[in-house]
Amino acid sequence: MNTTAAAAQANVTVATIRNWCRYGAVAAVKQAGRWIIDAASLAHRIAIGALKRPARKVEFTTDTMTAIGGNRWQKNGKDRVYINNWAEFAGIETTRYNTGNIASAYYQGERISNSQAGKLLSSIDKVWYDAADGKLHCRYGWSESRVAGRTELWAAVVDGIRNAIAAL
Template sequence: MNTTLAATEAGVSIDTVRTWCRIGAVAAVKQAGRWIIDAASLAARIAIGKMKRPAKKVVYSIETMTAIGGNRWTKAGHDRVYLNNWDEFAGLEVTRYNTGNISTASYQDQGISNSQAYKILGCIDKVWFDAADGKLHCRYGWGESRVASREEVWDAVVAGVRAAIAAL
């Protein structure tokens, strides 16, 4: 089944299902840039989710940011964790040719053109967690897509990071 159907069945967002696929919480394979999810694995994950447990608090810290794939950087009194894979947290999925050019792209599980994928990749330059203030930051890039504005992409990144930390 696809991510939309799985999200409906589980009663969660499509981003949550994609995160489950990425971290291995459900058995899934990627075909043609889209997740194909095993129904039995999804049913097991739904059963786990129905167990009564207190909600896990999402804590931004150096440990959690590195656990979801961030790279720690310290220099001149700064202590940061850079998230170089921010596009995955935003829900942008691209496959590339051996030359590095994009061959297929989807954003939030919807197929998009390669040029729009490049524009989404260009709308945010860097994403980092600053240990001094305990917040996520970004530096906007030069581009903006018709598919999503810079602010919408940034909101998707923050939601994806929160979901990834909550799934730890």
């Protein structure tokens, strides 16, 4: 199985799965630059994790948002945490040429065209947590992909952020 499917099954981020693969916490091999994870090894790792820590309630706070990689910004009476790597939480994986153009793209483990990946990446402009109201917000971009609509992509971002906070 790939990293995105493993992350969904283990209820952790794709970055956590990659770390597990690198450090040998799960049995995995790298083929063509992508991790292929052994399902039995992942199930064993999930069972170990369940023994160590009970399920934790997910809370959106400035501390949890910065812990998952957000950047805190305070100015003019506003207190926000910007999530600049929102695409990772949505399950968008891209590789790029030296020119910056997209070389290959995956959305939630499925191969997609480079142009659709560009449209996905430009369908959400910004993602932030506002400490005043305690909610996640986004500003939609200017395009929409055939692969996933804006609302579906936003739901994937929120789910990814929840999973990342739960994995802390």
